[in-house]
Amino acid sequence: MDLHEKLHEVCKQFRIYDEFLGYETIQMGNVNRTYKVNFRLADGNPKSFLVQNVNTYAFRNPVALMDNIDHVTEHIREKKPGQVALHFHHTVDRKTYVIDGDNFWRMTNYVPSVTYNSVHDMDIVRNAGMAFGEFQMQLADFDISSLYETIPNFHNTRKRYETLAASIKENKAGRAEEVQEEINFLMNVRDIACRLTDLHSAGKLPLRVTHNDTKINNVLFSPKDNSAMIVIDLDTVMPGLIGHDFGDAIRFAANFVEEDCPEAEKAGVDLEVFRAFAEGFLSQTAKTLTEMEVETLALSCFVLTAELATRFLADYLDGDLYFHTKYPGHNLVRTRCQIALAKDMLKKMPEMEKIVRDCVSAAK
Numbered sequence: 001m002d003l004h005e006k007l008h009e010v011c012k013q014f015r016i017y018d019e020f021l022g023y024e025t026i027q028m029g030n031v032n033r034t035y036k037v038n039f040r041l042a043d044g045n046p047k048s049f050l051v052q053n054v055n056t057y058a059f060r061n062p063v064a065l066m067d068n069i070d071h072v073t074e075h076i077r078e079k080k081p082g083q084v085a086l087h088f089h090h091t092v093d094r095k096t097y098v099i100d101g102d103n104f105w106r107m108t109n110y111v112p113s114v115t116y117n118s119v120h121d122m123d124i125v126r127n128a129g130m131a132f133g134e135f136q137m138q139l140a141d142f143d144i145s146s147l148y149e150t151i152p153n154f155h156n157t158r159k160r161y162e163t164l165a166a167s168i169k170e171n172k173a174g175r176a177e178e179v180q181e182e183i184n185f186l187m188n189v190r191d192i193a194c195r196l197t198d199l200h201s202a203g204k205l206p207l208r209v210t211h212n213d214t215k216i217n218n219v220l221f222s223p224k225d226n227s228a229m230i231v232i233d234l235d236t237v238m239p240g241l242i243g244h245d246f247g248d249a250i251r252f253a254a255n256f257v258e259e260d261c262p263e264a265e266k267a268g269v270d271l272e273v274f275r276a277f278a279e280g281f282l283s284q285t286a287k288t289l290t291e292m293e294v295e296t297l298a299l300s301c302f303v304l305t306a307e308l309a310t311r312f313l314a315d316y317l318d319g320d321l322y323f324h325t326k327y328p329g330h331n332l333v334r335t336r337c338q339i340a341l342a343k344d345m346l347k348k349m350p351e352m353e354k355i356v357r358d359c360v361s362a363a364k
Helices: 003-013 062-079 122-138 157-170 176-188 195-201 242-253 271-288 291-318 330-363
Strands: 019-026 033-040 046-053 098-100 103-109 208-210 219-221 228-231 238-240
Touching (some): 003 033, 003 098, 003 103, 122 208, 122 219, 122 228, 157 195, 157 291, 195 291, 291 330
Antiparallel strands (some): 019 033, 046 103, 208 238, 219 228
16 A cells, blocks of 8 residues: 555544545654645535654654643643644544554644744744743643653653763664764763753752753744744653753754754854743743753753754664664764754853843843
8 A cells, every 4th residue: 555545544544534635745853754634625625634654663652642642732722712722633432543553643633834944033933932931831730740751761861871872882883983073072071961860860950841842843833923823743742841941942943054954063052043032931931930940041952952962973873763864974964063053052151041041030
C-alpha cells in the first residue's frame, strides 16, 4: 500500500469518510513525519487535517504520550471557549491514535496560519513569548503528577552528558577522532551546563508543567495580524523547569542563523530578539516566578544550547539514529552551530541577565 492509500485508510479510522483529494508533506520538526491531508466535504467545500506518523524510536511509549496530549489540550480548550485551540481526533473506540504495524498515527485539526523558523519582526517575537508564557499559565492549575514523563531525563543535563560520554567511548560510527575540538569544549563547560539540573536536585528550582520544545515554529500565528493563535507540538509536555522553556525558545529564536547553519562562525545571540521574547514571556509569568528562577533564566539559554549540542554530537557519533538528517554530516553541522551560539551566550551573559531583571521589574 503506497502512502496515498495509507493516509486515506488512516483518516477513515479517525472517522473521516469524505472524498480524499490527496496529501502534502509538511516540513515540521526533526522527529515525526507530518502530512496535510485534503478532503472535499459533502457540501463541496474543502477541509484539511494534519496527520502525523509518530517516531516511536524517539517516543517509546506513544500511548502514554497521547494520554498526556489529550488531557492537556482538553484542559486548555476549556479555558478558551469559542477560540482556536488544538484538538486531536478520536477513533470509533475513542482513541486518539491508530496503530498500524510499526506505524503510530494521530490526527489533529488543521489551522490556517503562518509559522516562522527565523524572525526579524520584534512584535512577532514578543507575541511568541506571550504565547509560551500564556501556555505556562493555562497549565498552572494542571495536576502535574498525572503527566507521564514522555522522554525520561529529557532535560536532565547530567544524564545528557553521560550519554555523550558513552557515545564517545563506543564510537559506533567511527567518527570520534574528527570531533575532538567539539568534545573538548562541551566537556570543559559541563558543570556550567548542568547547573539547572543540579539546582533542581538540591530543591532550589520547582517543577512546572512545561512544553519542552519552545521553538518559535511551534507557535501558529494569524495570517492577518501575526498575533499568536496556538502553541503546537505537545509531544514533550511533562514536568520540567521554566528555564527549559525559556532557554530553548531563546536558543532557537535569538540565534543570528538557523540551528543547522553550515557557517557556524555567523551564529550568536541577538539581544534585540532576546529582549522582545523576554518581554512577552515575562509579561505572563513574572509574578509567579521564584527568585532563583529569575536568577537562572539567562543562564538557561546557555544550558539548553549546550545540552542540545551534546545531543546532536552524540547522535552523530552513534550514526544519526535519532534526528532526521538531510545530508551526511548534518548532525555535526548542527553541533558546531550550537557550540558557536553557546560561546557567544557566555560572552553576553551579563547583558542577558540585566534584560531579564528589567523585564521582570516592568511586568511586576
